[in-house]
Amino acid sequence: MNWQIQSGHIKAAPFILGAVFLAYFTSDAVLRQFVLYRAGTQSISLNTILEKLPAEIRDEVRRRILIAELKDKLLAASTDGEKISASIALAGAMSEKDLQEKYAEIIDKYPSAPESAPAFINYLMAPNTALRTISIPRYHQYIKQLHDPELFYAIDGGLNTLKGKKASSKELMTFMLPLLELKPTYREYQRLYVELSELAFQEGNQDVELKARQLEEACGKLSFYDKVLGPQQAKKAKK
Amino acid sequence: MLKIFGVFEITVKKMKEPAFAMLLVIAVLIGACVSEMEQMSFKQDSGVLFGLISLEQGAPLLTGFVVILLMTAIVAIFSAATDIPKDIESRVIMVVLTKPVKRIEYLFGKYLGITAICVCFFLTAAITTTITHWLKTSEIYAVQTLLRQLLLLLALFPLVALTIMVSTFLPDISAMIVTAAYVFFSLLISAISVFVDMLPKSLEIVSLVHVIAYFFPNFFYFFNSCKFSGIVLVALIAYSFSMTAIFLLIASFQMNRRDMI
Numbered sequence: 001m002n003w004q005i006q007s008g009h010i011k012a013a014p015f016i017l018g019a020v021f022l023a024y025f026t027s028d029a030v031l032r033q034f035v036l037y038r039a040g041t042q043s044i045s046l047n048t049i050l051e052k053l054p055a056e057i058r059d060e061v062r063r064r065i066l067i068a069e070l071k072d073k074l075l076a077a078s079t080d081g082e083k084i085s086a087s088i089a090l091a092g093a094m095s096e097k098d099l100q101e102k103y104a105e106i107i108d109k110y111p112s113a114p115e116s117a118p119a120f121i122n123y124l125m126a127p128n129t130a131l132r133t134i135s136i137p138r139y140h141q142y143i144k145q146l147h148d149p150e151l152f153y154a155i156d157g158g159l160n161t162l163k164g165k166k167a168s169s170k171e172l173m174t175f176m177l178p179l180l181e182l183k184p185t186y187r188e189y190q191r192l193y194v195e196l197s198e199l200a201f202q203e204g205n206q207d208v209e210l211k212a213r214q215l216e217e218a219c220g221k222l223s224f225y226d227k228v229l230g231p232q233q234a235k236k237a238k239k
Numbered sequence: 240m241l242k243i244f245g246v247f248e249i250t251v252k253k254m255k256e257p258a259f260a261m262l263l264v265i266a267v268l269i270g271a272c273v274s275e276m277e278q279m280s281f282k283q284d285s286g287v288l289f290g291l292i293s294l295e296q297g298a299p300l301l302t303g304f305v306v307i308l309l310m311t312a313i314v315a316i317f318s319a320a321t322d323i324p325k326d327i328e329s330r331v332i333m334v335v336l337t338k339p340v341k342r343i344e345y346l347f348g349k350y351l352g353i354t355a356i357c358v359c360f361f362l363t364a365a366i367t368t369t370i371t372h373w374l375k376t377s378e379i380y381a382v383q384t385l386l387r388q389l390l391l392l393l394a395l396f397p398l399v400a401l402t403i404m405v406s407t408f409l410p411d412i413s414a415m416i417v418t419a420a421y422v423f424f425s426l427l428i429s430a431i432s433v434f435v436d437m438l439p440k441s442l443e444i445v446s447l448v449h450v451i452a453y454f455f456p457n458f459f460y461f462f463n464s465c466k467f468s469g470i471v472l473v474a475l476i477a478y479s480f481s482m483t484a485i486f487l488l489i490a491s492f493q494m495n496r497r498d499m500i
Contacts, residue, residue: 013488016484016488017488020481020484020485020488021481021485023477023478023480023481023484024477024478024481024482024485025453026474026477027473027474027475027477027478027481028453028457028478030470030471030474031457031460031463031471031474031475031478032432032433032436032457034463034471034474035433035459035460035463036433036436
């Protein structure tokens with residue numbers, strides 16, 4: 001390698017430049033990480049900085065940051081469940097239109113994933129003008145594949161949606177009929193069986209009412225989901 | 240190397256001039272005045288500034304020494320911005336370059352000379368501060384604290400190189416103004432870039448700010464208070480010297496290119 005200087009021109013200039021820029025970028029990266037690490041250990045949160053922004057732009061900046069965080073989360077998602085949850089949260093943060101489109105996409109792409117429940121709930125008995133419509137039998141088909149706690153949330157969420165859409169008591173009872181085939185595992189189901197028995201009473205369906213009352217009583221002896229989950233999580237944490 | 244030393248010697252000869260003696264008197268006065276300033280501290284709600292400087296752990300940075308550094312920076316910008324343009328204007332540079340001295344050697348000699356003057360100013364003020372503090376309180380700064388203050392000198396090396404680089408493009412007054420503006424923008428961009436680092440990576444602005452930030456030295460790194468050891472200390476030194484080298488390389492290309500008449 002010729003390191004000699006000739007006519008003011010350094011022949012080794014590319015090597016020197018390379019080494020200098022390498023040192024510059026590497027040291028900058030190390031120092032930047034160090035500053036961020038220090039900032040992190042001293043709990044300097046983004047919120048303390050954002051609070052200094054004028055109120056008019058703060059909410060918009062927060063929204064953009066939230067969207068970017070969710071995009072990062074979506075990119076980092078490895079399982080289908082994580083992808084579904086992250087994409088729903090992202091679409092929700094963007095706009096109602098995006099959310100509706102995302103729900104429709106999820107129903108088509110992940111028709112049996114437990115995390116797709118919000119999409120199915122959203123389009124349950126939706127009007128024909130909506131992007132998708134999920135009938136009660138189709139919804140029953142979907143919840144057959146679910147286990148607790150997703151199953152409970154799917155039935156409860158679906159019931160609330162139908163109530164919001166002013167469904168008739170017959171439709172509500174039909175929607176809740178799969179509960180009779182279940183073996184309830186948590187106390188939370190009791191509320192649903194109470195509702196089902198009342199609906200069956202209104203509709204004069206004594207068989208359904210009787211069975212619902214029996215299951216309602218059985219639920220009374222069970223524990224709440226949180227009480228079962230709590231010790232399980234504690235065990236996992238110990239391991 | 241000898242030729243570089245020759246130019247260095249000519250540059251530091253200024254120290255024998257009465258003006259420099261005056262400068263040293265000012266350094267002593269500044270040193271005496273700032274000796275009882277407390278360590279720098281920022282409240283947690285100072286946000287970005289707190290994040291950048293994070294003064295909670297390690298050897299503290301003393302406000303007095305930061306003031307000394309600022310004064311030294313003024314001296315550095317003033318002398319580095321005026322030296323080469325003055326040599327060009329007075330044709331002294333032609334006399335030097337008619338000797339077997341390359342332009343790049345002249346440049347490095349000038350850089351070393353001006354840096355030596357600035358270091359001399361800083362050390363004079365720093366020693367005065369230390370002695371005054373000892374006289375007033377009968378306490379001597381801990382070695383670690385003193386070493387931390389001396390690390391501030393690392394900020395001076397790229398600053399002198401930056402000013403010399405600008406002075407190879409512009410006349411003295413313009414060089415001073417441009418350097419000061421560049422340093423100001425560097426501080427601003429550095430603060431923004433660290434803030435942006437706390438944001439999610441998906442924000443389009445993040446990569447844009449990072450690219451822009453690479454064109455500005457981050458002087459905040461030199462003010463970070465911590466137990467400077469291992470990789471962080473090596474990175475800090477490498478950062479200072481690599482920045483200095485980049486500025487000097489640009490200056491040397493410009494020196495080789497420009498007309499000296």
